[in-house]
Amino acid sequence: MTNPQLSIIIPMRGGVEDSWLQELLKIQGSTEFILVYPPHVPFFKVIDPRLRQIKSPLKGEVVQRVTALLNASGKYVLSINCDEYIHPDILAITEDYFSNFPDSYFFRLNQVQFPFGKAPIGKDWNSLANIKDIGIRKRNDGKTYSPEEIEYTMREVPIVPLNNKKDFFALFRGRKDHRGPHQENFDKKVWKNELVQATLPEIATTFNLFGPFKYVPFWTADRLMGLSVQAKFFEPGKIAGHWLCLPEQLRTEDNPPNQPRVNRRYVLAEILLLKLFASFGYIWNLTIFDKGGIFMVWFPKDTLRKIAYKLGLKKSNPTN
Template structure:
């Protein structure tokens, strides 16, 4: 997490009920929040960066399930009950995608409106692409099956010109904002951090972009072709609210390629990963130019009329 998160956000987080552990991983030099709640563990990381801070949090997590959120994202107070009910019904699932709703920065009144009732996952019907009825997901009373990513897709030469289509569909690539089984997360995180060793004391630690790297790494490590690994919750009742970044933390495009090349190092046999990495590589020059423009030509402040 970054410096300067609001105490209001932390207070809202602590409204979550049930058996839960919160792990806050601060960048170097930040004093932990003086909050008195036994469910909170605060760690000041030795290095700054999304990958190193989140990996530190993962390796200190003791729960059965793991969910990562940012310090501008809010959780439904009853989310623990929802997660428990889901995995009681689907004990072989790996992951549950929470329903989410976005809010512009500063719209506090809407952000703090009463939460909707959580869906009864014990009774929701299921739809899937496999059964050719995934269109029922739009009716908001169905769970949508999430198949494992089709990692064994063949390499597609069109990736060399930045065109990629095999990411489309109900499978999941990203890790964040989903509830995962910790027994799958722990070995994957340990392998990812070990893969950052170059030689001797030299390590290659990308600053950010753990999200898709970890989501696909778990699926590659435990790959079973055609396996259903989880579900999408219907969007009608959100369990996660996301406030847009404040102006000083404007979202920018990132160099995912720098981190995700670790996937190819460990799983070179999967054509899907070659399609992903090579398509990303074609974007590096353009994004590098955009990054230089932002540094050399800062945006002029807007003037209201």
């Protein structure tokens, strides 16, 4: 396929059912699907001109997702996981949104969760109204919205307030500047790919330490990418996008029991932001002046707790 309108990129893992891919391929229009696998995980034996399957040299969400993004050639790009299902008309929704909001960086999909084992295979999707006919909840408008209005109106999403001042006292009381309607993360949003592609080379460069040595964190490309794009194209006070309303455009199945969501050292990826955007106080507050930031690497409470369980110093097993 040449010049697809939408690239959907997915980092893969082992054990994904064929039924998931068949649901993905129901998406209509000029769309490419880029699946990036860790070593030793076989490709799907499916032939579709829209499907690109790539083997990553390393296992890890960061390297797999960045590899997929580097190969994305669409005008727009959407990053999801291999336990998520997308509205088959997502391309039409995308084109409708950006025709009405051409200055936006992204829009966020409305998401519904399903328990593990109850994947929404074959479940019908409802049509979203035309974007121009959907009401918008503006930030700081002072209005009170009913539950129905909240569910069926879009919400403005301002750009992350990256120019906030450094907050040393967040080390003791926790951060405050992450609160608000802005969005740090990259996934589950449809982005203008020209912004993403302009940002990727700088991110890839941060993996180089010296000579042949590289540092590629395992987790998390999500905030690393989301904050990097917004930082590179930062405009104070800009409305960067919107959060769409119901009916949903994204359905997510919970992780299987043998793959629980465990504590992850997000800061090991986010510390790369400091190399790129050290002029922004928000980045310092995220990575350095936060109780869950870089100091958690040197004092990993959850790891010490697990060791205590192993040694019998605590009676019950850890949940994470």
